[in-house]
Amino acid sequence: MIGKAIHTLLQRGNIAKAVDSLPVETNELGFDPWGLHPDRAKLYYAVASLIYRYFRPVIHGIENIPKGRVLLVGNHSGQLPFDGLVVTMACLLHGTPPRLPRPMVERWFAVLPYINILFSRGGAVLGDPINCRNLLEAENAILVFPEGVKGSGKTWWHRYQLAQFGRGFMRLALQTNTPIVPVAIIGGEESIISVYDFKPLARLLKTPYAPIPPHLFLVGLLAFWPLPVRFHIYFGEPMYFTGPFDDEDEVIDRKVKQVTDRLQKMIDDGLAKRRSVFR
Amino acid sequence: MSEQGIAIITGIAGGLARMVGAALAERGFQVVGVDYRKVSDPPDFALQIYQANYNKTLIEDIFRRHRPTHVLHLGRVGNLKEQAGKRFDLNVLGSRKVMDLSLKYGARRLVVLSTFHIYGAHPHNHIPIYEDEPLRAGTEFPQIADAIQFDNQAVTWIYRHRDLPTVLLRPCHIVGPNINNTISRFLRLPVIPVPMGFSPMTQFIHEKDIVAAIVAATVGEAPGVFNVAGKSPIPWLEAVSLTGARVVPVPSSLAALALRASTRVSSAFPPYMVNFFKFPCVISDAAFRKAFDWAPRVPERETIVSTVRGY
Numbered sequence: 251m252i253g254k255a256i257h258t259l260l261q262r263g264n265i266a267k268a269v270d271s272l273p274v275e276t277n278e279l280g281f282d283p284w285g286l287h288p289d290r291a292k293l294y295y296a297v298a299s300l301i302y303r304y305f306r307p308v309i310h311g312i313e314n315i316p317k318g319r320v321l322l323v324g325n326h327s328g329q330l331p332f333d334g335l336v337v338t339m340a341c342l343l344h345g346t347p348p349r350l351p352r353p354m355v356e357r358w359f360a361v362l363p364y365i366n367i368l369f370s371r372g373g374a375v376l377g378d379p380i381n382c383r384n385l386l387e388a389e390n391a392i393l394v395f396p397e398g399v400k401g402s403g404k405t406w407w408h409r410y411q412l413a414q415f416g417r418g419f420m421r422l423a424l425q426t427n428t429p430i431v432p433v434a435i436i437g438g439e440e441s442i443i444s445v446y447d448f449k450p451l452a453r454l455l456k457t458p459y460a461p462i463p464p465h466l467f468l469v470g471l472l473a474f475w476p477l478p479v480r481f482h483i484y485f486g487e488p489m490y491f492t493g494p495f496d497d498e499d500e501v502i503d504r505k506v507k508q509v510t511d512r513l514q515k516m517i518d519d520g521l522a523k524r525r526s527v528f529r
Numbered sequence: 530m531s532e533q534g535i536a537i538i539t540g541i542a543g544g545l546a547r548m549v550g551a552a553l554a555e556r557g558f559q560v561v562g563v564d565y566r567k568v569s570d571p572p573d574f575a576l577q578i579y580q581a582n583y584n585k586t587l588i589e590d591i592f593r594r595h596r597p598t599h600v601l602h603l604g605r606v607g608n609l610k611e612q613a614g615k616r617f618d619l620n621v622l623g624s625r626k627v628m629d630l631s632l633k634y635g636a637r638r639l640v641v642l643s644t645f646h647i648y649g650a651h652p653h654n655h656i657p658i659y660e661d662e663p664l665r666a667g668t669e670f671p672q673i674a675d676a677i678q679f680d681n682q683a684v685t686w687i688y689r690h691r692d693l694p695t696v697l698l699r700p701c702h703i704v705g706p707n708i709n710n711t712i713s714r715f716l717r718l719p720v721i722p723v724p725m726g727f728s729p730m731t732q733f734i735h736e737k738d739i740v741a742a743i744v745a746a747t748v749g750e751a752p753g754v755f756n757v758a759g760k761s762p763i764p765w766l767e768a769v770s771l772t773g774a775r776v777v778p779v780p781s782s783l784a785a786l787a788l789r790a791s792t793r794v795s796s797a798f799p800p801y802m803v804n805f806f807k808f809p810c811v812i813s814d815a816a817f818r819k820a821f822d823w824a825p826r827v828p829e830r831e832t833i834v835s836t837v838r839g840y
Contacts, residue, residue, distance in 0.1 A: 277760065277761040277763065277829055278760075279767055279830065281761070281762070281767075283656055283730065283762055284656050284730070285729075285730050285764060285809075357653055360652035360653070360808065362726075363724075363725055363726020363727060363781065364726040365726075366726070366727065367726065367727070367728050370730075375656075376652075376654075376655060378653070378655040379655075384656070384657070
């Protein structure tokens with residue numbers, strides 16, 4: 251009965267309306283080939299919206315997201331993927347029309363029990379070039395963090411400095427003729443602060459990094475509770491690239507640099523405008 | 530000889546080969562069935578049924594006697610109850626012999642049935658997997674080596690012998706009321722153990738659809754390697770819940786043990802199947818659909834439910 255009541259409630263809100271408006275092709279049981287189940291995703295996004303509200307994000311330039319296929323390229327930070335969640339929820343709640351950027355998740359998420367189910371029902375997809383290509387060709391929006399775990403596992407000393415981008419996202423954009431929208435995410439670096447990456451522990455836990463927050467020894471595991479910082483999300487104007495996708499690395503690197511330069515500038519501008527991490 | 534030709538079908542003791550035989554007989558083929566196992570209940574449609582090891586002299590006698598126009602090698606041994614040596618003998622040496630004899634006795638078309646198991650279910654698999662991708666199952670499970678060699682040998686054959694158009698099919702999980710393979714038996718269990726916290730997208734193809742696909746490959750013209758899948762993938766837990774069985778989640782480290790201990794499936798349960806209940810292996814059959822103008826018809830729910838209820 252409680253389940254039914256929750257289901258009824260979920261069908262009414264903004265999230266339900268946004269999810270219902272998404273052009274997702276599903277089978278008779280309601281799943282798309284990657285495991286997204288829009289009806290169940292409503293529950294996940296309702297929960298995600300609580301986290302979204304916790305960070306009180308201010309969204310700038312969401313109208314820059316073009317119709318059809320698009321690669322949203324963001325700066326990664328914050329140890330846990332709250333940045334991906336906030337950008338996804340922003341596109342779902344404020345996109346005109348609502349969009350569901352399919353987050354490309356790290357390979358190790360696929361082996362985490364339950365988490366892997368939760369992520370795929372919500373629309374996340376294993377970060378793999380072929381998954382990405384197929385989704386773009388189906389006119390999806392894809393959210394990528396080309397820094398990978400080097401970005402999310404960044405320590406405080408490297409905050410808001412982009413780690414080296416891979417070339418994969420640029421080759422995909424060229425191959426599928428997809429515009430790139432740079433997305434500067436301000437606030438993620440302060441949500442969970444890491445002052446040291448304890449590599450032996452990461453190896454033991456089989457995680458890509460093991461962050462040590464500065465107040466870990468004072469408050470214990472509570473140190474991993476994200477601080478209520480305010481996120482500012484800046485969607486840049488779309489960037490269009492042309493040329494062969496299998497061009498020499500140096501040519502691709504030059505194009506990647508245009509994206510990183512633009513993104514770094516957006517980050518720097520965003521930081522300059524920010525009055526406080528909590529406001 | 531019939532108007533359509535003579536088709537030799539291996540694996541005729543199995544439910545799938547029988548259905549394919551019946552479908553081809555209906556289309557006017559004369560059907561000759563062969564199996565290394567005893568065929569207890571010979572089907573009416575067959576001109577002749579033989580029990581013969583695919584790697585022994587009798588198989589050549591059968592080809593010499595009937596001079597098939599079409600050869601359907603559907604008799605790969607997937608059952609791990611058979612010793613590895615015997616599986617190598619039948620699947621690798623025997624298949625090679627069936628393919629050589631098809632060429633020697635002037636067959637016009639050869640269809641070989643492989644499996645998508647050889648791609649392996651893996652956490653790093655993208656969706657979908659295409660025909661030209663690496664076969665990773667062997668890296669974790671050497672028990673599947675004979676199936677990979679069976680497939681590789683047929684792929685090489687296709688490019689070496691263009692004068693005998695050959696189709697190699699890699700279907701996903703074949704299920705249905707008349708199918709008695711591991712996955713179908715597993716879905717019919719009253720209690721089904723599942724690895725805790727995993728529910729990968731899984732593809733099933735109903736027996737009616739795979740029969741139609743094999744018939745299309747037999748009477749069609751394109752050669753090549755093709756994946757074949759059903760309507761669309763569904764999560765493994767959804768499939769299990771559609772069976773009506775009691776679902777028992779077990780810690781994934783114990784899943785292999787629990788699955789093997791399940792009644793009836795027991796020792797025949799291939800260890801690599803555990804990964805299919807944890808990680809995705811979703812194939813694209815777009816190339817097959819295009820080449821043979823074929824599409825699956827049985828919906829996802831009916832595919833599972835009919836397997837369990839038997840109709």
